[in-house]
Amino acid sequence: APKEIARCPLAELRSGEGVRVPSEAGPVAVFLVDGEVLAVQDTCTHEDASLADGFLEGHVIECPLHGGQFDLRSGAAVCLPAQHPLRRFGTRSDSEFVYVTA
Template identity: 50%
Template sequence: MNEHWVDVCNADDISDEIPLAMPVDGYEIALYRVDGEVYATDNLCTHGSARLCDGFLEGHEIECPLHQGRFDVRDGRALCAPLTADIRTYAVRREGERVYVRIGLSS
């Protein structure tokens, strides 16, 4: 699969408290802003198929709303039970106020 960058939103569309779900080339991606940086992961929890955009973001951790498992949004690592699998992350870049996500390869 070829990689390509997709213009997904304006940086101001992403809240510091609430993840933003965006459909991107057939993927549903969650975008997070933490300390001014933007991160992107799959939006679906690997454990219970819950949407992470409905979870609780604290620092670099997103908590799944279904069973309270947490992932690190920087690298997708599953941080606690009941999670056993990481989530996919996507490279993000900003050009001015626009946010782009790289589709096709994991970051």
Template identity: 45%
Template sequence: MSEQTWIDALAADELPTDDVLGVAIDGHDIALYTVGGEVFATDNVCTHGHARLCDGFLDGHEIECPLHQGRFDVRDGKPTCEPASEPLRSYPVKVEGSRVLVRIG
């Protein structure tokens, strides 16, 4: 797969408003977030506790892990609160027409 390949993830109207949704994209477990009308994507598994972040709590641009309450910035995957210390992988996202596309490369 080319580094520039955009993968169709889902219809934009399937995304909850100001919340998180877990999706499988090309064999990857991805969390999609909507914050203030923008869409962001990271790995869906916490780097600290191996919990699914789509089961966590989204507060603004921060997702809180449901297992140990570590937090990450959904814009770039950086940890913002202990015990999380390793960043999440983040992915470019764009909305074209009615579809959400994610680049995984």
């Protein structure tokens, strides 16, 4: 079974904004997109920027530092200068928390 590596209170999740949560796999960015919770590594694969501080457009997150873009559903880099995919994480939720799993 997937292992729980982080949790985030459901109340902190708002549409259009990322939440950064620490985990044993490094910081994770959690997003609410169309009612679906998506989790990826928080640190951009280009340089050292936090994607939880980025700009969300649909299911694409734009890095706040140089504007690289990633598809949160696949982790794929979809706009330069981002070239390498993000690690994705699983999620599950109960009435209080979102759990990030790996």
